[in-house]
Amino acid sequence: MRAFPVVLPSGTRYWTVVDDCLEVVEDADRFLREVRLSRGRAETTTKAYAEGVSLFLRWCEATRRDWRIAARDMGLFMLWLRWTPGNGGRCQNVVPGPGTKPVRGEIRINKVLTAVRMFLSHAVVNEAVPAWVLEQIYELGDSLDLPAEARGEGGGMRYRMRARHRVDEPETAIDRASDEEVVAMFLACRSARDRLTLLLLSRVGLRPGQVAGLHRSDLHLVIDSRSLGCAIEGAHVHVTRRQNENGAWSKSKKSWAMPVDFLVVQAFDQYALERHEVLGSAGSDFVLVNLFRPP
Incomplete structure (x- = not known):
């Protein structure tokens, strides 16, 4: 599984996901086409999403999981993302583990998880996966964990869908050229x-x-x-x-x-x-x- 660029006859470009035989993964391609053509997102956005979805599908293939119901093991996917090299570990008997430098950092893992959540949510809407998958990737949260500026007026507590799986990112100062x-x-x-x-x-x-x-x-x-x-x-x-x-x-x-x-x-x-x-x-x-x- 890997991300692959596509150029339409109109000249519009987006990224999709192909398998090891260079066959297009239809469900992923349908999601990425909608992101690019219907939602008007950038080509680079579809590239980032395609790379995240390809990692998820690669993990499902390597662990013999059905991607349609693999969301219940999302924690194991996060562990795989942190320690497994980009080739999925297929050519290695031993992969890096705790005590060594992670293969992917917190920011990268969260971006992959965002892409996977959007992909699975799109699949639920199109009835390609069971509706209960949403319960595996989102939980009902309140507005108390949001900054005061983001809570809106009224002062009352509001509920929202909150991502269930997320890695705490280290706080780093934003640097700019002096x-x-x-x-x-x-x-x-x-x-x-x-x-x-x-x-x-x-x-x-x-x-x-x-x-x-x-x-x-x-x-x-x-x-x-x-x-x-x-x-x-x-x-x-x-x-x-x-x-x-x-x-x-x-x-x-x-x-x-x-x-x-x-x-x-x-x-x-x-x-x-x-x-x-x-x-x-x-x-x-x-x-x-x-x-x-x-x-």
Whole structure:
């Protein structure tokens, strides 16, 4: 069992699960198609889900369990995830155990469990597995364990479905590059394209997929953009989710505009000159292109 990319005739891409004979696992494929096509989730999301589901199905196959009712042994699956290598341990007589470094960490295990819960919930809705499976993966919880901001108004206790299986994740401080580190990376850039990329990430705050998916028409770097049909004042960048040929994808379904300062504008001007020397006025509509590919 493993995750496998699929390209539809329309160009839309998603990930599915295939067995050792490269046959598509129908129930998993139906779930992943719905995630991608009906719910509009990113291709990378289907990849993460496909990898999690493939691990679950691999465990069921290795332990001779029927995946439709294997949720009652989810604790054993969590143990398998922690200590069994990526190949499922098929080529090894001994797998790592307590006292050694786990094969997968807490965050990775929780992401796999999330994918498996969504897969099994989808299978229950489509009557592919018994309805009692939901009782094995969810329990009825209250709102007392939620932060005060998430409990809503009214002050009364509310009930919700809570995941039954979850590993406690260690609390780690969220680190970001300091101003000194950003400046050091900026000085180390060897092209105007790289400097523009760094500023879009660090100064504007775009995600890598959003930067890679920018089209030239998304950049309005003049004071007044009304001649372009845009009423937003000042220099700005439009972030739009679209199906890009290079696979770039904005995780947000909403489109919005981010203001940019003179440093980003100046960096783009320098990159535009660099790009024009190589491509002229033609070339790809993407903002960022490879200008250094050997002819």
